Amino acid sequence: xxxxxxxxxxxxxxxxxxxxxxxxxxxxxxxxxxxxxxxxxxxxxxxxxxxxxxxxxxxxxxxxxxxxxxxxxxxxxxxxxxxxxxxxxxxxxxxxxxxxxxxxxxxxxxxxxxxxxxxxxxxxxxxxxxxxxxxxxxxxxxxxxxxxxxxxxxxxxxxxxxxxxxxxxxxxxxxxxxxxxxxxxxx
Amino acid sequence: xxxxxxxxxxxxxxxxxxxxxxxxxxxxxxxxxxxxxxxxxxxxxxxxxxxxxxxxxxxxxxxxxxxxxxxxxxxxxxxxxxxxxxxxxxxxxxxxxxxxxxxxxxxxxxxxxxxxxxxxxxxxxxxxxxxxxxxxxxxxxxxxxxxxxxxxxxxxxxxxxxxxxxxxxxxxxxxxxxxxxxxxxxx
DNA sequence: TATCTTTTTGAGTGTTTGTTCAAAATTGCT
DNA sequence: AGCAATTTTGAACAAACACTCAAAAAGATA
Numbered sequence: 001x002x003x004x005x006x007x008x009x010x011x012x013x014x015x016x017x018x019x020x021x022x023x024x025x026x027x028x029x030x031x032x033x034x035x036x037x038x039x040x041x042x043x044x045x046x047x048x049x050x051x052x053x054x055x056x057x058x059x060x061x062x063x064x065x066x067x068x069x070x071x072x073x074x075x076x077x078x079x080x081x082x083x084x085x086x087x088x089x090x091x092x093x094x095x096x097x098x099x100x101x102x103x104x105x106x107x108x109x110x111x112x113x114x115x116x117x118x119x120x121x122x123x124x125x126x127x128x129x130x131x132x133x134x135x136x137x138x139x140x141x142x143x144x145x146x147x148x149x150x151x152x153x154x155x156x157x158x159x160x161x162x163x164x165x166x167x168x169x170x171x172x173x174x175x176x177x178x179x180x181x182x183x184x185x186x187x
Numbered sequence: 188x189x190x191x192x193x194x195x196x197x198x199x200x201x202x203x204x205x206x207x208x209x210x211x212x213x214x215x216x217x218x219x220x221x222x223x224x225x226x227x228x229x230x231x232x233x234x235x236x237x238x239x240x241x242x243x244x245x246x247x248x249x250x251x252x253x254x255x256x257x258x259x260x261x262x263x264x265x266x267x268x269x270x271x272x273x274x275x276x277x278x279x280x281x282x283x284x285x286x287x288x289x290x291x292x293x294x295x296x297x298x299x300x301x302x303x304x305x306x307x308x309x310x311x312x313x314x315x316x317x318x319x320x321x322x323x324x325x326x327x328x329x330x331x332x333x334x335x336x337x338x339x340x341x342x343x344x345x346x347x348x349x350x351x352x353x354x355x356x357x358x359x360x361x362x363x364x365x366x367x368x369x370x371x372x373x374x
Numbered sequence: 375t376a377t378c379t380t381t382t383t384g385a386g387t388g389t390t391t392g393t394t395c396a397a398a399a400t401t402g403c404t
Numbered sequence: 405a406g407c408a409a410t411t412t413t414g415a416a417c418a419a420a421c422a423c424t425c426a427a428a429a430a431g432a433t434a
């Protein structure tokens with residue numbers, strides 16, 4: 001029996017970039033074949049169809065996203081959150097800034113592809129639950145719900161505001177003001 | 188010479204709903220003809236093409252959005268902002284909640300239709316400038332930039348978080364915490 | 375009512391879409 | 405080496421896409 005001549009994860013990394021930047025409806029399977037170099041037959045043979053390929057891409061992206069969060073949280077909830085938010089603000093400077101794949105999916109597909117939008121929603125919901133857990137251990141159970149909600153809304157704010165021509169310093173100052181309970185370094 | 192047998196603004200109100208909910212790439216011109224009842228020829232005769240129809244829709248939407256903001260601001264910057272934010276949180280309860288048309292456009296089209304994305308970006312930028320102006324008159328010039336940034340990020344947060352199954356009370360509590368400088372009513 | 379301009383009609387344009395398939399090539403197993 | 409299972413190939417499919425156009429209809433003006 002013949003083995004696949006390509007690495008699935010390597011292909012997924014490329015489709016992630018496509019779907020992330022252009023969206024689900026904005027990306028054609030021809031885009032995928034030309035970017036990956038795979039012929040249609042190979043593509044469909046190993047990934048099923050467009051929807052399944054999108055799911056696999058979103059899944060891999062969110063896995064990496066969750067890993068990054070976990071790595072940051074070893075510094076404690078407060079410090080970890082500050083690191084993550086600072087990273088997100090810095091990301092806006094990249095030339096091909098594309099917000100967050102999960103958030104974009106949630107917004108684009110809520111009405112036309114509810115199944116995929118719900119998947120994105122569940123990833124976001126899980127992320128919030130993890131923030132809440134980490135916050136609870138450091139700031140107490142009582143405040144954790146509101147604090148976690150604040151963090152999620154701040155993240156969404158950054159992810160959208162990133163497209164605007166705003167100074168990073170202004171965004172960080174605004175975050176410092178909004179999430180004043182975080183252990184920001186004095187300046 | 189014959190007169191058009193339909194009201195342009197009435198048609199635009201319908202295309203706004205389509206583009207707003209399904210996005211640019213997720214909406215076909217067939218969707219438009221079936222929803223509006225117009226035949227392709229009439230549609231193209233009075234609106235040009237898909238891109239121009241989208242621009243006209245986005246323009247009308249943002250005009251209404253700006254009007255709503257102006258109406259709220261007669262109560263003063265602080266009170267007005269609270270009213271607008273509270274409205275946005277309440278909107279999330281509607282069964283066909285669709286975030287904000289401008290924000291969705293910015294995210295969806297940044298890479299595939301930069302011209303349209305830039306239009307959305309400029310609307311958002313103008314909105315921020317108006318918030319900044321109103322805030323400056325009430326809180327002073329020095330704070331207005333950071334405060335306006337905070338308000339914009341809060342709006343973006345609400346617009347995305349609206350898809351999540353969160354309690355409105357939690358969101359409002361989070362806003363109250365983040366934008367603590369607004370004149371919230373005691374509770 | 376007759377004329378002139380504009381709008382509406384609805385079938386039709388070529389292109390792109392997601393997807394399939396039989397044949398050829400490739401690889402693991404005996 | 406030979407067989408069997410799997411993958412790759414590249415042309416092809418029907419459906420959906422954005423858009424057009426000649427002819428018919430409608431309305432304003434005279």
